[in-house]
Amino acid sequence: MLLELSRLGSMHEVADHVGTTTSAVSQGIAALTRDVGTPLIEPDGRRVRLTPAGRRLAEHAVTIIAAVDRARLDLDPGAEPSxxxxxxxxxxxxxxxxxxxxxxxxxxxxxxxxxxxxxxxxxxxxxxxxxxxxxxxxxxxxxxxxxxxxxxxxxALWTVDWGLGVPAGETRAPFASYAERDWIVNSRNTADEEVVRALASMAGFEPRIVHRIDALELVDDLILDGRGIGLLPRGRTSRRGVRVLPLTDPRVTMRAYAVxxxxxxxxxxxxxxxxxxxxxxxx
Structure with missing residues (x-):
């Protein structure tokens, strides 16, 4: 109940979620408060909110509940995934x-x-x-x-090498030769920008980050229009007119994970x- 209260913020919503009454939720939180010996909730207008101690205990509750679930699974190792x-x-x-x-x-x-x-x-x-x-x-x-x-x-799931996406007419050149170009990086993650900055630092320049784009197809379009260059996966079919040059010193490898x-x-x-x-x- 404390964990759901930390997520939902209302005893009434917790009661609806767990299939009981608001009074039962209130009594359950009160009993837990007595068990731990410190206030877990405090008034917040017409509602309640967790105290700092309540928030810490709610964080522990995630692990505690997972441990209980695992203990149950140990008693039924052949349970059908559902x-x-x-x-x-x-x-x-x-x-x-x-x-x-x-x-x-x-x-x-x-x-x-x-x-x-x-x-x-x-x-x-x-x-x-x-x-x-x-x-x-x-x-x-x-x-x-x-x-x-x-x-x-x-x-670990799989890896794929990434290269430098440039207009198709360009050939491989020292990385330092791209110092004056505009660069395209991901708008929703910082990893490829970190790679671009690391590569540029090794080549002795500061990259001019101009565009932040999520969709690789749009990165292709910007490269094709001459509006910048950026990292793209090798082996992927890019738009006609876009070439992905290999990066070998050092290589750039994306690594996928299940977490x-x-x-x-x-x-x-x-x-x-x-x-x-x-x-x-x-x-």
């Missing part, structure tokens, strides 16, 4: 990894429903921290590695999807 699994991921990982897994799991585990949210890594990590999703499909680069949190549990909260991977729906994703990697 229910809703919430996944947030970037578009390429959804297409390349998640959709094939969903196709296979639809036959083997028909009670499992996967709901997809398209998000960049920073957004997905925020949703994971707030327990709004169960699984995040994220990426980083070898030149801009993610600083993983202690409560993150990761599984969960530590201790959650025993939940059958999540375990089923993770097993399928990692089986594809092993294959």
């Amino acid at each position: 229910g809703v699994l919430r996944v947030a991921g970037f578009a390429t990982a959804v297409r390349r990894s998640l959709l094939p897994a969903m196709d296979e799991l639809a036959d083997t585990h028909p009670g499992l429903e996967v709901r997809i949210l398209e998000h960049e890594p920073l957004e997905a990590f925020d949703l994971l921290a707030r327990d709004d999703i169960d699984l995040a499909l994220t990426y980083d680069y070898n030149l801009a590695p993610t600083a993983w949190r202690n409560d993150h549990q990761t599984a 969960t909260r530590r201790g959650r991977d025993g939940w059958p729906p999540l375990r089923a999807v993770l097993d399928r994703l990692t089986a594809a990697v092993r294959a």
Whole structure:
């Protein structure tokens, strides 16, 4: 009840959510307050809000509830995966990894429903921290590695080399020769900008970041119109008139991951999807 109160902010909404009465919620929070020996809620106008101690306990509640769920699963290791699994991921990982897994799991585990949210890594990590999703499909680069949190549990999925997207008529040149060009970076994540700045620093210049774009197709359009250059994945079919030059000294590699909260991977729906994703990697 405390955890739901931290999310919903109203005892009435908590009562509706858990299927009880507002009075029962109030009594439950009062009993918990007596157990821990410190106030967990305080008045906030006609509503209530969590005290700092209440917020800290609500954060612990996520792990506590997960541990209880895992204990139950230990008693029933053959439980059929069923229910809703919430996944947030970037578009390429959804297409390349998640959709094939969903196709296979639809036959083997028909009670499992996967709901997809398209998000960049920073957004997905925020949703994971707030327990709004169960699984995040994220990426980083070898030149801009993610600083993983202690409560993150990761599984590597695949890698792809990235290169420099330029108009098709251009040939490979020293990176320093691009010092006067306008640059295009991602509008919803900072990783590729970190890579561009790292490469430029190695070549002795400060890149002029002009455009911040999310869709790779629009990056193609800007390059084709001569409005800038930027990083693009190698092997992808870009628009005619756009060429992706290799970067080799150093290489730029995107690395895709499946990320969960530590201790959650025993939940059958999540375990089923993770097993399928990692089986594809092993294959």
